[in-house]
Amino acid sequence: VIPNLEQLELRHLSDEGQFPLNFFHHVKVLKVNGGFGDGFPIFPFLRKICNPESLDLEYFSFRDGLPCKGDVGTPSRIKELNLYNLRNLQRMWRKDSELGHILSNLQTLRVMFCDDLINIGASSLSFKNLTTLKVSNCEMMTNLATPLIVESLVQLTTMEVSNCTKMTEIVAHEGDYRQTIVVGNLKCLKLSELQSLTSFCRGSYTFNFPYLEEVVVEVCPKLRIFSEGVLNTPQLQSVKLNSFDKKGCWAGDLNTTLQLLNIKKGQYGRNDHLTISNMFPESIEIWKKNPRAILELKNLSQMNFYRCSSLKYIFTLSMLLSLKQLERIDVQECNTMEQVIREDEEEATTH
Numbered sequence: 445v446i447p448n449l450e451q452l453e454l455r456h457l458s459d460e461g462q463f464p465l466n467f468f469h470h471v472k473v474l475k476v477n478g479g480f481g482d483g484f485p486i487f488p489f490l491r492k493i494c495n496p497e498s499l500d501l502e503y504f505s506f507r508d509g510l511p512c513k514g515d516v517g518t519p520s521r522i523k524e525l526n527l528y529n530l531r532n533l534q535r536m537w538r539k540d541s542e543l544g545h546i547l548s549n550l551q552t553l554r555v556m557f558c559d560d561l562i563n564i565g566a567s568s569l570s571f572k573n574l575t576t577l578k579v580s581n582c583e584m585m586t587n588l589a590t591p592l593i594v595e596s597l598v599q600l601t602t603m604e605v606s607n608c609t610k611m612t613e614i615v616a617h618e619g620d621y622r623q624t625i626v627v628g629n630l631k632c633l634k635l636s637e638l639q640s641l642t643s644f645c646r647g648s649y650t651f652n653f654p655y656l657e658e659v660v661v662e663v664c665p666k667l668r669i670f671s672e673g674v675l676n677t678p679q680l681q682s683v684k685l686n687s688f689d690k691k692g693c694w695a696g697d698l699n700t701t702l703q704l705l706n707i708k709k710g711q712y713g714r715n716d717h718l719t720i721s722n723m724f725p726e727s728i729e730i731w732k733k734n735p736r737a738i739l740e741l742k743n744l745s746q747m748n749f750y751r752c753s754s755l756k757y758i759f760t761l762s763m764l765l766s767l768k769q770l771e772r773i774d775v776q777e778c779n780t781m782e783q784v785i786r787e788d789e790e791e792a793t794t795h
Contacts, residue, residue: 455479457489468494478504480531486510487520487546495521502528510536524552534562534584551599552576559583563616565593575599580606587616591625591649601629601655606636617647623673624650631655634687636662643669650674659698660684661705668706668726670698691743696736703730704738716743716769721750728752739766746772749781757783 452471456479468474474496476486480503487510490496499522501510510533525547527536536555551573555564561582574597579588585608594615605614614635615625630653635641641664645651650673657679661667675698682692683701695701703726704718718738720727731738732754744767749758755778764770764785775784 452494453477457486463493466493470494471496473498475500475502477502480505491520497521498524498526500526500528501530502526503530504533505531506533520546521549522547523549524554525550526554527556527558529557530561532560533558534560535565536561537565548572550574552578554578555580555582557581561585563587564589571596571600573599576602578602578604579608580604582608582611584610586610586612588614590616591618591645591647594627595625597630598628600627602632602634603630604632604634604636605638606634607638609639611638612640612642613644613646614641615645615647615649617645619647623648624652626652626654627656628652629655632658632660634658634660634662635664635667636660638664638667640666642666643671645671645673647671648673650676652676653680654678656680658684660687660689661702662686667702670702675699693743695738700730700734716745717748718744718746719748719750720752720755721748722753723751728754731755735763739763743769745769746774748774748776749778750774750776752778753780755781757781757786759785761785761787 447470449468449471451473452468453475455477457476471494474490474494476499478501486501486504490499527533550571553564553571553574553576555561555578557580559582561584563585564577564579571593577597577600579585588605588611605611633656649671651671653676656677659680659682661683662685677698680694680698682694683698683705684692685705693701693705695704706726718727720731722728747767747770749755758773758775758781773784775781
């Protein structure tokens, strides 16, 4: 036993018996580089030589889930698991795998550059203590997890997903799943560089996020709506365009805010400018049906109305006065418009 060794990196493992029992007993942080070797039984091997709190697995080739065979014994003390560049790994956990038991103390999971991974499907037992989940650069992943797995993340506070080019939704749509999904402790959700993402979930589920207070959506050009169903986010007051965005944007609810962000990004990419135009049909629809949602954008300094063929007027006086930061209004080629500002008592039910 090496008594004072706390961090260790091993490369190109090939023989389970090449180290004595408990040889690295005091190691807390272990990195294992497999040199793209085939499914070495990493977890039974680790139980023989050490029991780390943090484990990095990189450059392995796992064809049938993370390998686990033999006597699994009691749960490991692994709290942090980082998976990097694992080839051929389509599913992390097989249905008959004991890894859910082994990793039942897991708190942080990071998955990076696992190009063949379909999703993070796992037993609910393995994620019962997970607080942080970060997934990036997984080329083949089209969704992150099933509704059942998402609901099992009862301790999760942070979820970050980035640079997964084929991902179309975060939570897979399963038609036979019950209608309400509670994500009880999630506080921070960050979605970045997801070129194919169209929604958080395409299903009409009710999502309850009682503690969600930070949402960052950065370079997700196809994201038009968070979910088709009911959304409960009582603590959420803004959506940010990046991690450096201090104020963010809020239009009363998450779905409307995402729609407005897409409208603004399409023309200017600025939080304080907004264009209403037939060129952006969503903007016309929101302005006609729910203009108060747009007026929730308190930091607007400039509004542009361009080719709004269906609008007869833009504001009532009370609407205009509610925009305290507004400095400029541009109106161009709105041929049917009769008035820019209409008296409140004249306000019609539609524009």
